[in-house]
Amino acid sequence: MRIKICGITKPQQGREIASLGATALGFICVKASPRYVDINQIRAVVEQVPEDTDKIGVFANSSIKEIIHITTNSSLTGIQLHGDESPEFCQQLRDNLPDIEIIKALRIKAADDLSKVEFYLAKANTLLLDAYHPQQLGGTGEKIDWQTLKQFNPGLPWFLAGGLTPDNILEALALIRPSGIDLSSGVERSPGDKDLNKVAKLFEQLAIGD
Ligand SMILES: O=C(O)c1ccccc1NCC(=O)[C@H](O)[C@H](O)COP(=O)(O)O
Numbered sequence: 025m026r027i028k029i030c031g032i033t034k035p036q037q038g039r040e041i042a043s044l045g046a047t048a049l050g051f052i053c054v055k056a057s058p059r060y061v062d063i064n065q066i067r068a069v070v071e072q073v074p075e076d077t078d079k080i081g082v083f084a085n086s087s088i089k090e091i092i093h094i095t096t097n098s099s100l101t102g103i104q105l106h107g108d109e110s111p112e113f114c115q116q117l118r119d120n121l122p123d124i125e126i127i128k129a130l131r132i133k134a135a136d137d138l139s140k141v142e143f144y145l146a147k148a149n150t151l152l153l154d155a156y157h158p159q160q161l162g163g164t165g166e167k168i169d170w171q172t173l174k175q176f177n178p179g180l181p182w183f184l185a186g187g188l189t190p191d192n193i194l195e196a197l198a199l200i201r202p203s204g205i206d207l208s209s210g211v212e213r214s215p216g217d218k219d220l221n222k223v224a225k226l227f228e229q230l231a232i233g234d
Pocket of ligand 1: 030031050052054057058059082083084106154161162163164165185186187188206207208210
């Protein structure tokens, strides 16, 4: 299973989180976020982490030009689209960056929202389901109602996100079988400052659940 820790801002934390077992690190390229990092900050982390760790830039309603600029100048391996990007926008990015993983994030307020998934199946490489929050796009600690995802099997790899913590991860995975999990605030001391003890506890829990 893929394990993505999102909202990395510090090189040493990125390196240690990768060595604890994260398969992907996420970098928030959304200026309004307290976890925002610029190209230079992303590069400083990327230099410290193994080549086989996925490096995902998280964008929300950015232009294609800006996404391409940041992606190519900071050696990102994937792009997560966390805003209102259309399926056509995903396709356009894929055409421009064919070797980069395109992850479309969808914020799920109610079971009905899962119907949006079908429009992205042929346009993204991977999906990410996050919880809905009325004011913030991500990193909120809000959970999706996991019961609505019990039968979810979109035919594309997908990450479960939203309010996951070392204390609830096994409960979530007992109900749902995603291809990957994504955590941010559940393994933090404060926004952008990861708590390595919580990250270590996450991996201990995952080992128990294996
Ligand atoms: O984390 C942010 O600050 C953020 C801001 C704007 C758009 C997306 C953002 N995060 C996206 C993520 O992938 C988070 O990991 C995801 O929302 C889960 O967060 P959490 O509920 O805190 O685990």
